[in-house]
Amino acid sequence: MTAPAPSKLSLFNTLTRRVEPLAPLAPPRVTLYTCGPTVWNYAHIGNFRTFLFEDLLRRWLERSGYDVFHIMNLTDVDDRTIKAARQAGKQLTDHTAPFTKAFFEDRDYLRIKPAHVYTPATEYMPQMIALVSKLIERGVAYKGEDGSVYFAINKFPTYGRLSQLDKREIKVGARVASDEYAKGDPSDFALWKKADAEAEAVGAVWDAPFGRGRPGWHLECSAMSLDEIRKCCGVQTLDIHAGGIDLIFPHHENEIAQSEGATGQQFSRHWVHGEFLNVRGTKMSKRHGNFLTARDLREQGVDAAAVRLLFFQTHYRQPVDFTDDALEAAKEGVRRLGEFHARLTENGKRETGNGPLGELSRKLENDTAAALNDDLNAPRAVAALFDFVRAANRELDRPQRTGGAAAALGAFERVAGALFDILPTERAADPALERWVAERIAARAQARKSKDFKAARQAGKQLTDHTAPFTKAFFEDRDYLRIKPAHVYTPATEYMPQMIARRAPGARGRD
RNA sequence: GGCGCCGUAGCCAAGUGGUAAGGCAGAGGUCUGCAAAACCUCGAUUCGUCGGUUCGAUUCCGACCGGCGCCUCCA
Numbered sequence: 001m002t003a004p005a006p007s008k009l010s011l012f013n014t015l016t017r018r019v020e021p022l023a024p025l026a027p028p029r030v031t032l033y034t035c036g037p038t039v040w041n042y043a044h045i046g047n048f049r050t051f052l053f054e055d056l057l058r059r060w061l062e063r064s065g066y067d068v069f070h071i072m073n074l075t076d077v078d079d080r081t082i083k084a085a086r087q088a089g090k091q092l093t094d095h096t097a098p099f100t101k102a103f104f105e106d107r108d109y110l111r112i113k114p115a116h117v118y119t120p121a122t123e124y125m126p127q128m129i130a131l132v133s134k135l136i137e138r139g140v141a142y143k144g145e146d147g148s149v150y151f152a153i154n155k156f157p158t159y160g161r162l163s164q165l166d167k168r169e170i171k172v173g174a175r176v177a178s179d180e181y182a183k184g185d186p187s188d189f190a191l192w193k194k195a196d197a198e199a200e201a202v203g204a205v206w207d208a209p210f211g212r213g214r215p216g217w218h219l220e221c222s223a224m225s226l227d228e229i230r231k232c233c234g235v236q237t238l239d240i241h242a243g244g245i246d247l248i249f250p251h252h253e254n255e256i257a258q259s260e261g262a263t264g265q266q267f268s269r270h271w272v273h274g275e276f277l278n279v280r281g282t283k284m285s286k287r288h289g290n291f292l293t294a295r296d297l298r299e300q301g302v303d304a305a306a307v308r309l310l311f312f313q314t315h316y317r318q319p320v321d322f323t324d325d326a327l328e329a330a331k332e333g334v335r336r337l338g339e340f341h342a343r344l345t346e347n348g349k350r351e352t353g354n355g356p357l358g359e360l361s362r363k364l365e366n367d368t369a370a371a372l373n374d375d376l377n378a379p380r381a382v383a384a385l386f387d388f389v390r391a392a393n394r395e396l397d398r399p400q401r402t403g404g405a406a407a408a409l410g411a412f413e414r415v416a417g418a419l420f421d422i423l424p425t426e427r428a429a430d431p432a433l434e435r436w437v438a439e440r441i442a443a444r445a446q447a448r449k450s451k452d453f454k455a456a457r458q459a460g461k462q463l464t465d466h467t468a469p470f471t472k473a474f475f476e477d478r479d480y481l482r483i484k485p486a487h488v489y490t491p492a493t494e495y496m497p498q499m500i501a502r503r504a505p506g507a508r509g510r511d
Numbered sequence: 512g513g514c515g516c517c518g519u520a521g522c523c524a525a526g527u528g529g530u531a532a533g534g535c536a537g538a539g540g541u542c543u544g545c546a547a548a549a550c551c552u553c554g555a556u557u558c559g560u561c562g563g564u565u566c567g568a569u570u571c572c573g574a575c576c577g578g579c580g581c582c583u584c585c586a
Binding site: 165243253310313 | 516517522523524525533534542548550579580582583584586
């Protein structure tokens with residue numbers, strides 16, 4: 001598993017439409033740029049499916065011995081952020097800041113490793129302006145009749161290679177952009193959009209030598225990635241550029257044109273794209289209204305481990321349909337992994353040495369590596385993990401044990417823990433709730449001591465407000481069914497001292 | 512219309528030119544005071560349909576049916 005770089009990792013490269021060995025420019029370093037969220041609103045879990053596949057890619061690269069430099073952009077200026085800010089009656093960054101914060105919270109909830117650098121577009125204006133200037137200087141960009149700056153795709157012969165544009169025909173009657181007649185070629189795209197009233201209203205405008213305006217959508221990724229890899233590594237070529245499949249055209253196509261048009265060097269050696277998350281066969285999106293955010297799941301108490309497992313059980317280049325059944329199945333899988341983990345931890349404490357479990361551990365790590373090196377085949381790796389769980393459980397069931405649990409625990413934690421991160425979250429007690437209960441129990445005990453029974457009853461009532469009617473109903477039902485009353489009924493809230501006294505340290509089990 | 516993707520057991524989902532991983536659900540069993548957990552056993556003679564290539568196809572080719580995505584600011 002600690003494969004020395006260069007590892008045997010192969011990934012599908014959209015540029016060639018083939019699975020190819022990863023070939024970083026200067027191994028063991030890998031520069032990884034992943035297209036991040038547009039912070040006009042909360043990201044939905046379809047967005048996060050892409051970020052989760054990238055998280056696995058990142059972790060696997062690191063596990064394989066690569067020294068990864070991971071950059072993710074935050075699109076905080078584009079049509080949608082401007083429009084949303086306008087509707088909210090706010091300045092652009094005032095509107096986007098809370099969503100950026102929310103994105104980070106969601107990222108942490110889903111246990112996605114933070115990128116090394118996050119690049120908000122608004123903080124890279126000088127770099128973007130410099131890039132446009134350079135493109136104008138090199139004659140591949142021009143100022144249109146409407147005052148915006150466009151990229152001239154006919155000056156860039158390889159335009160369309162990523163999306164195989166040469167094989168396409170434009171749809172008859174396809175919509176014609178309003179800026180159509182300002183451009184030399186209808187397919188030229190905007191690098192810099194001339195300031196308009198809406199952008200001015202929310203403060204989304206910057207002064208530039210070629211006119212007051214704001215960046216086109218694609219510009220930021222080129223400017224920021226080139227700036228960051230130049231600063232960190234002194235290069236102008238990314239090793240991997242990743243994103244959702246919808247970004248292939250036009251976004252990534254245009255990024256290539258802008259970047260290579262300016263540097264004359266290959267922009268990215270490997271392009272990887274993740275498929276969509278669907279809902280009943282249709283892509284999850286804000287527009288369709290069929291979305292669910294990460295915070296929705298968190299509020300429902302869904303363990304992030306289940307979400308991760310759910311996504312990792314499908315290959316990143318296959319669409320996944322998000323259903324309640326699939327989520328429930330994943331939750332159950334996570335629970336089983338957790339049970340197994342606890343069991344292995346118990347045995348691992350006292351069992352070193354080798355034995356069948358040691359062999360199973362090696363198999364697990366080998367199978368995982370083989371699967372992930374083959375175009376990040378997470379489903380196959382997850383299958384190997386469950387194979388391991390079953391085989392190891394069988395071994396642990398045997399009365400005559402031969403040892404090796406410690407090794408098995410190590411392997412299991414490396415794969416299910418550090419790599420996939422799909423072990424159940426230890427359910428942290430809610431401190432506020434615990435305090436509330438403790439306070440009332442204490443208050444009641446104190447009141448009883450001082451024989452203030454009215455106060456005692458009041459404190460106790462708060463604890464049982466909700467349960468009392470059901471207790472009463474239970475007695476009624478008991479009588480209806482002519483069940484003889486027990487001699488003693490013992491409500492748990494009345495036995496706190498006894499329970500506290502008897503709670504054995506480390507005692508596990510269910511109610 | 513162009514480009515691309517998909518159709519595998521009840522649900523989800525890997526995979527391969529040589530006879531179908533894994534997960535969840537279900538049934539039976541072992542263990543257990545009863546449970547729970549765990550383990551064992553069981554399920555696609557079959558991989559949308561129809562043809563073709565082949566000794567052999569779920570896997571390659573063609574047609575068709577069904578679903579989906581992109582085609583200028585969608586992860």
